[in-house]
Amino acid sequence: MGEHLAFHGTVIHSLGLSELEIIEDALMVVSDGRIVRLDKHIPKAEVPTLLESLSSPKEVRYLGRGEFLIPGFVDTHNHAPQYAQRGLGQSMHILDWLDKVTFPNEARFQDIGYAKRIYSQCVDGFLKQGITTASYYGSLHADATNILADLCLQKGQRAFVGKCNMNRNAPEFYRDASVESSLADTEACIRHIRKIDPEGKLLKHVLTPRFATTCDPELLKGLGKIASENPDLPIQTHFNEAEQEINFTKTLFPEFKNEADLYESFGLLNRRSILAHCCFMTDYEMDRLKSLECGVAHCPISNMTVGGGFMASPIRQFLGRGIKVGLGTDSGGGYSSSILDAMRQALVASNAREVASQGQDRGLGISELFFLATLGGAQVCCLDDKIGNFEVGKEFDALLINSGTPGIMTMLEDWDSTETIFDKFIMTGDDRNIDQVYVRGRLVKS
Amino acid sequence: MGEHLAFHGTVIHSLGLSELEIIEDALMVVSDGRIVRLDKHIPKAEVPTLLESLSSPKEVRYLGRGEFLIPGFVDTHNHAPQYAQRGLGQSMHILDWLDKVTFPNEARFQDIGYAKRIYSQCVDGFLKQGITTASYYGSLHADATNILADLCLQKGQRAFVGKCNMNRNAPEFYRDASVESSLADTEACIRHIRKIDPEGKLLKHVLTPRFATTCDPELLKGLGKIASENPDLPIQTHFNEAEQEINFTKTLFPEFKNEADLYESFGLLNRRSILAHCCFMTDYEMDRLKSLECGVAHCPISNMTVGGGFMASPIRQFLGRGIKVGLGTDSGGGYSSSILDAMRQALVASNAREVASQGQDRGLGISELFFLATLGGAQVCCLDDKIGNFEVGKEFDALLINSGTPGIMTMLEDWDSTETIFDKFIMTGDDRNIDQVYVRGRLVKS
Missing domain, CATH: 3.20.20.140 (Metal-dependent hydrolases)
Known part of the structure; x- marks a missing residue:
């Protein structure tokens, strides 16, 4: 279950207290519950070829506008x-x-x-x-x-x-x-x-x-x-x-x-x-x-x-x-x-x-x-060697956020930056905007 | 639209700052957007006969356990x-x-x-x-x-x-x-x-x-x-x-x-x-x-x-x-x-x-x-002659709460009193528990 996963799109995580990293066009590959790749700035068109060369999963979840991955x-x-x-x-x-x-x-x-x-x-x-x-x-x-x-x-x-x-x-x-x-x-x-x-x-x-x-x-x-x-x-x-x-x-x-x-x-x-x-x-x-x-x-x-x-x-x-x-x-x-x-x-x-x-x-x-x-x-919890962000090698505990789910979250505008979308989710989103939840690569909410 | 409405069940409203009135087995009748009756302690079995005698609407919404009406x-x-x-x-x-x-x-x-x-x-x-x-x-x-x-x-x-x-x-x-x-x-x-x-x-x-x-x-x-x-x-x-x-x-x-x-x-x-x-x-x-x-x-x-x-x-x-x-x-x-x-x-x-x-x-x-x-x-808003609670004669601005809607509200237990259910809604409910919304008797959310 969830043995091989690949995502392309926006990934947001913390590198430290005041270091929020927002990666657009990220390619994340998960194998056996562990993050094996996190590449930055990969154009969508290049993803299939890249995965081919990596003998990675062929199925990729392409995240659309308003969708992004964050750590659980x-x-x-x-x-x-x-x-x-x-x-x-x-x-x-x-x-x-x-x-x-x-x-x-x-x-x-x-x-x-x-x-x-x-x-x-x-x-x-x-x-x-x-x-x-x-x-x-x-x-x-x-x-x-x-x-x-x-x-x-x-x-x-x-x-x-x-x-x-x-x-x-x-x-x-x-x-x-x-x-x-x-x-x-x-x-x-x-x-x-x-x-x-x-x-x-x-x-x-x-x-x-x-x-x-x-x-x-x-x-x-x-x-x-x-x-x-x-x-x-x-x-x-x-x-x-x-x-x-x-x-x-x-x-x-x-x-x-x-x-x-x-x-x-x-x-x-x-x-x-x-x-x-x-x-x-x-x-x-x-x-x-x-x-x-x-x-x-x-x-x-x-x-x-x-x-x-x-x-x-x-x-x-x-x-x-x-x-x-x-x-x-x-x-x-x-x-x-x-x-x-x-x-x-x-x-x-x-x-x-x-x-x-x-x-x-x-x-x-x-x-x-x-x-x-x-x-x-x-x-x-002394688990930061395993989880907490998306460092390569860590286990894949993640939330797929969908800002567009009908609920009460502030709606997106065409001119919203990714940071603005993130702020809207943090301050006004709720469980309805948490589309998928993964723990160790296993899909536990969908 | 919403010209005649009748509800039987629990009704909760304020009579004053520290006067919360919880009426179980209430019969509320709304006509032309206005509350025309609010009777207390009416057994469900008596409702049809009572409404018959009042030449009121025959269709009654019977509220089940966990459902109640509050003012908008x-x-x-x-x-x-x-x-x-x-x-x-x-x-x-x-x-x-x-x-x-x-x-x-x-x-x-x-x-x-x-x-x-x-x-x-x-x-x-x-x-x-x-x-x-x-x-x-x-x-x-x-x-x-x-x-x-x-x-x-x-x-x-x-x-x-x-x-x-x-x-x-x-x-x-x-x-x-x-x-x-x-x-x-x-x-x-x-x-x-x-x-x-x-x-x-x-x-x-x-x-x-x-x-x-x-x-x-x-x-x-x-x-x-x-x-x-x-x-x-x-x-x-x-x-x-x-x-x-x-x-x-x-x-x-x-x-x-x-x-x-x-x-x-x-x-x-x-x-x-x-x-x-x-x-x-x-x-x-x-x-x-x-x-x-x-x-x-x-x-x-x-x-x-x-x-x-x-x-x-x-x-x-x-x-x-x-x-x-x-x-x-x-x-x-x-x-x-x-x-x-x-x-x-x-x-x-x-x-x-x-x-x-x-x-x-x-x-x-x-x-x-x-x-x-x-x-x-x-x-x-100087509107308390019209709205704010369910006094007879006021206009019917009301929410039908359903505590059982899937969401994040604390679930009900068999032994919960109506007051406990109310507290659970106020502290943990959200828009998903607001089943219907009425303004002047008109259904504006269902």
Whole structure:
């Protein structure tokens, strides 16, 4: 499936934070899921002869005006069980939101049938919106988490899938029974993914302590041990998300002055760590993240809505220090599971920071937002050797954009440059303009 | 067309700012475009007999689970010519955005063919997204503005349509030639609308000085005179939008301490005035707006994006003082022409105000956002005797929502209450979930 592909037309990808490359008349050849050629400025008429000489596929998809290829979107932070609760509890305070909406909803994933149905909708919904790589928090249930992994593999999504660890400060009906059972379930999920995807072509288990506040020190220690024994496994947690949460953490762990020291001491901070939110950050903690090579999952939608909250993360400062940053939809805390919406909200959040910092932290531009949604996310997931842009040798995770699909995207005019068309898509397009989605060369939406 | 309609099922509308009324098993009967009955708690089985006794239409649309009627959305502020530029220039500073994107684009509307094409897309696009009433800024061209009015009438949208007045501080290629020609063109547009819709069933001309900075005092004076001679005409302008603009206004009109006094002195502030933005407001100016009964068009999308800006308007304070408030998409300054997006961004903006005011200005809840998008907008337009909710006697401007349409809306669960379904639609639905759109009982989208 999708073993040999060739495209001719416009290709747009990021080479770096502010290096958007727009290649017109590109010829891209994909073989066995990998990009084997990306030639620039190839007149359409020369394509057949060129492919002939390359003993490449003879079938070429010629992209018309308004069509272009971009790398697949990377969602560095979201909660798969919350796919079913997107948009709910927006005016509740964060603890009410957890107690009244989220925990009761996640508890339902003990029911295998429910898990299958919602996770199937979730993976389909993400792929439809162009999310080719997702770092998923599961519920605390090992069985449901394994189902999520099965579905990602079956539907062809690249994913980190994590059984959520939480054995305290959560309701009786929704917490791990003990440290031992929480760790044993985690080990079972790791084995499951290694069984179904032994080469890790698409899947990895991700160690997922929900927060420090919901994990006994013994549990964090156990997860740190698994992390050190399994240097291939990514790690994710919520980090300095809300003042309430930060203060509560300090009460529970008075021996640590901040979350960076706390998680590091348990062996949970390294280059494989994906830290969601990072809203309240001191210079010290930013330095620690940089030294430890941790990545930030910026989730502007939930940061600015759920729990009546509003906190814009200091993204420009992270970028200035060379800290890896990607975008997260954080659905369902974030009401939308679209990375396009996350990009737009990241623009708003960065404008808020610009004003709050009196112009110091410059707002983000569209090419920077696009970087965060693609290559930046790949870096956060330590997958940038495989995906994130169209470098020859990388795997082909791509979206074929069609600006002309009937929907609500701003229509094209004859005089629009390719950059203008790209801006129109980023700011006004939606899933209807994502015509095809490829992961490792496999067509997963058409 | 649409002379007799009957619906049975769920109806949701606002009775006031925090009074969301959800009526299940409602029977709504519409005759000649007007709501003639709205009965509550009518079992489905009784509907045929009841209608028989009323000599009402025999054909009833029975709404299923996930379907409900809401009032049409009111967009109190947007620029029709900018429909073609939504999403462009998001990272430019405001003056660059005007000079490089907006003015050259609006200048194109001298071309009648272009105006027809874009305005047709614009009205279709708005109706598709459930905007049954729009207050449009046109370009400065009388002919193009008349075409916009023709199209609204033909396609069945309720609209205020305004030729934009601007005779200075705009480029040579895009400004009114003189005060006289600007006023004469305005008069011609007023006559045109009175000719094509003599009873004002759908259309009104709206007096539209772009800003004080783009109008000579003589022009403002002339518009004020037209306003006083035509007490049926609404008035719209941009008001205290950006610090730059406010300072420039003070330079041009040193005799006024603030924009409220300025516009009032020219006879442009009264209960028919729709003031877009109102971001920077003193107590004095809020008092003036309240006394003069002006309405506020809150445009959170553009306030937080265009020109790298970020300013959240003090909506809670307006509401607390009893000032009328509605929502504006402000497309194309706002990248989206969806009122659902405007509601979500109003939530974000209100959260920003809550944080900035240390909790004083409470964030807006979903029922309040919905009020702003419907009844609040109708009040701002002084149309609340006709539209905005489903009071018996009002005209039937309505959207039939179908939560089950394939799209990206959060799917329904068996245990969802009607309120939960409503929240899912408001926060995650889009135009695909707007199955039918009615204006004055006429089906304008199906």
